[in-house]
Amino acid sequence: MERIETDILVAGGGVAGLCATAAFASAGFDTICVDPVPPITDLNAAGADLRSTAFLLPSVALLKESGLWQRLDDYASPLRIMRIIDSGGEDHGVREEANFDAHDIDRAAFGYNLPNWLLRREMVEHVAALPTARLESSVKVDRITPRTNEALVNLSDGRQVRAKMVVAADGRNSLIREQLGVDIKSWRYGQKALVFNVRCERPHENVSTEIHRSGGPFTLVPLPDQEGVHHCAVVWMDTGPHAESLQNMKETEFNAALNNRACGVLGKLELASKRILWPIIAQRASHLYGPRTALLAEAAHVIPPIGAQGLNMSLADLSTLVQLATEARDAGKDFGAPEVLKEYHRKRWPDMAARIKGVDILNRAAMAESQNLRDLRRSGLKMLYGLGPLRKAAMKAGLGA
Ligand SMILES: Cc1cc2nc3c(=O)[nH]c(=O)nc-3n(C[C@H](O)[C@H](O)[C@H](O)COP(=O)(O)OP(=O)(O)OC[C@H]3O[C@@H](n4cnc5c(N)ncnc54)[C@H](O)[C@@H]3O)c2cc1C
Structure with missing residues (x-):
């Protein structure tokens, strides 16, 4: 059996796993990333991830430190204003509008939006060029056996990896989490998210718009213009059956529903991609670690896509x-030791738990069907926006700053 030794084994080469590989390798750790699915780096390939990711400023700082941002900068659309609209009434128009402007908290932008397929393309190329990183596609983790000083990880091609620390970024159904016996708590909202791109009649002017009516938020996120035509990525959350019927609608019928839901904020919109459905769940692991292992990203927590909080x-x-x-390595200590992993959990747990709760409340408010609850939501938005200090505090909290 071939044996490989490494400092860090990252299980999972999704966006989170690739970020982890770049960050650890840039910090000088020998890092191997394994994923059974070769990354799809072409927008038009079957199975391409049509979602986009809004990276908020603290995440951009990490991407800069990892040397990734230099590759991404040219493709990124700044998010200057986060606009929240409460929609309703007979004409499904705008009842309340609040523009949260990054300038109010002395920032040029809250963050930057990038298409996921392009992120993967650039991340894979970046990781391939790092001398301390290695990306192994088409191979998965089959079994993890933690020992006192290392973890033994058996791969699906028969090789075995000895790693000082394993980073489990193997997604919401994490095999590693299960094998290490870390419990999870999951709950559902009866929603799905329809994800697609649109051509817009008017420029987005780097404003991200979230429209609340019922069923869940409808969000337009800026993308760069393509051949002079304005584009946005859309995440349309709704009840499962309604989201499915939207996915199956003929294009003309769908465009009519789309324009009705978008309140005309960017003029006429037209579908410009396939429509992909994502199930919406929330999930939280009981601990962010197991023996010799740190749980990361959806292996640790899953939340509805609201306020760009998930990957951030x-x-x-x-x-x-x-x-x-x-810090542990530089002090000559074992960086995969239980003290390091417990400290990781201790430092991140309160912020993580608060954000899961906050997104849960926002999602339930955005789903509201009854007129009373919708009126309450509208008043809440008006109050939050109307009180300057509260507005600024909310913007800073959203950023994690
Ligand atoms: C519609 C939508 C929009 C979103 N928008 C945003 C946003 O704007 N901003 C934001 O911050 N977040 C956003 N999120 C959340 C964000 O997309 C996720 O947090 C992120 O994609 C999760 O990545 P991941 O790497 O944990 O999981 P995945 O992308 O699922 O990656 C897990 C990887 O692990 C691999 N794997 C599985 N089993 C094994 C194994 N045994 N061994 C090795 N590898 C394995 C899989 O092949 C996969 O590649 C959004 C989510 C949704 C649904």
Whole structure:
């Protein structure tokens, strides 16, 4: 049996796993990343991830430190204003509008939006060029056996990896989490998210717009213009049956429903991609670690896609983990020791739990069907926006700053 020794084994080469690989390798750790599915790096390939990710400023700082941002900068759309609209009435128009402007908290932008397929393309190329990183596609973790000083990881191609620390970024159904016996708590909302891109009649002017009516939020996120035509990525959350019927609608019928839901904020919209459905769940692991292992991203927590918190929370986790491992290594200590992993959990748990709760409340408010609850939601938005200090505090909390 071929044996490989490494400092860090990252299980999972999704966006989070690739970020972790780049961050650990840039900090000087020998890092191997394994994933059974070769990354799809072409927008038009079958199975391409049509979602986009809004990276908030603290995440951009981590991407800069990892040397990734230099590759991504040219493709990124700044998010200057986060606009929240409460929609309703007979004409399904705008009842309340609040524009949260990054300038109010002395920032040029809250963050930057990038398409996921492009992120993977650039991340894979970046990781391939790092002398301390190795990406192994088409191979998965089959079994993890933690020992006192290392973890033994059996791969699906028969090889065995000996790693000082394993980073489980193997997604919401994490095999590693299960094998290590870390419990999870999951709950559902009866929603699905329809994800697609649109051509817009008017420019987005770097404003991300979240429209609340019922069923869940409808979000337009800025993308760069393509051949002079304005584009946005859309995440349309709704009840499962309604989201499915939207996915199956003929294009003309769908475009009519789309324009009705978008309140005309960017003029006429037209579908410009396939429509992909994502199930919406929330999930939380009981601990962010197991023996010799740190749980990262959806292996640790899953939340509905609201306020760009999902991957950004994961990158805050990653930043803490890399810092703790680096400090331990530089002090001549074992960076995969239980003390380091417990400290990772201790430092990240309160912020993680608060964000899961906050997104849960926002999602339930956005789903509201009854007129009373919708009126309450509208008043809440008006109050939050109307009180300057509260507005600024909310913007800073959203950023994690
Ligand atoms: C519609 C939508 C929009 C979103 N928008 C945003 C946003 O704007 N901002 C934001 O911060 N977040 C956003 N999120 C959340 C974000 O997309 C996720 O947090 C992120 O993609 C999770 O990545 P992951 O790497 O943990 O999981 P995945 O992308 O699922 O990756 C897990 C990887 O592990 C691999 N794997 C599985 N089993 C094994 C094994 N045994 N061995 C090795 N590898 C394995 C899989 O092949 C896969 O590649 C959004 C989510 C959704 C659904």
